[in-house]
Amino acid sequence: MPLMFLNGGAMRGGPLHRLLDGAPLVAETTTAPRYRFFAVGDRFPGLLPVAHGGARVAGEVYDVAMDVLRDRLLPAEPPELELGVIELVDGSSSLAMVLRRPPTSFPELVDITEYGSWPAYRGRSS
Template sequence: MPRMFLNGTAMSGGADHHLVGGAPLVARTSTAPRYRFHAVGGRYPALEDVGEGGAAVEGEVYDLSYEQLREVLLPGEPDGLELGVIELADGSGSLAMVLRREYPALPELTDISGLASWRAYQERS
């Protein structure tokens, strides 16, 4: 089963957590400190791999079936994101939704790397 890192509204307690279905939570963890973390139009989060000088972003890792990933979770993701592979704090890899590299009409990005948490951003907004 693919491991999927979630860092937004699909995390436990979030408005879109139902998209995870009954997938088991593997870990509450963070990314390696190589990502900028953005609020896209204030609506959803996005990771951007910048290599050195990034932040460790909080999230959750789930074991999803390919069917759940393909049929439920991915169709619910916004257009400004794409499926990618990220590095977690322990050096392992995971699938995750990342900022689309080329997207002509991406809404305004607000860098929230200092918060490193979508929940913390929402509490401040």
């Protein structure tokens, strides 16, 4: 089964976690420091691979059945995201949802890299 890095609403405790259909958690980890992290319309996060100025982004890796990925998880993703392959901090690869290119065409794209995770951004003081 493919490994899937999740960093938004499908993480444990998130509103979309049920879509994983019981897929086992493999690890809590971070990406390699090659990504910027954005809030898209303050609705969901998106990773963007960058050549320079990247940082680690925290998330969870799950062992997701291919049919669960195809039939449940991917259809629930917003159109601003697409399936990609990312590098994790240990040098391994994982599937993940990344921002479609060019990300500059998206309204309300806010760089939240400094927060390091979606839960940290969502829990920030206003």
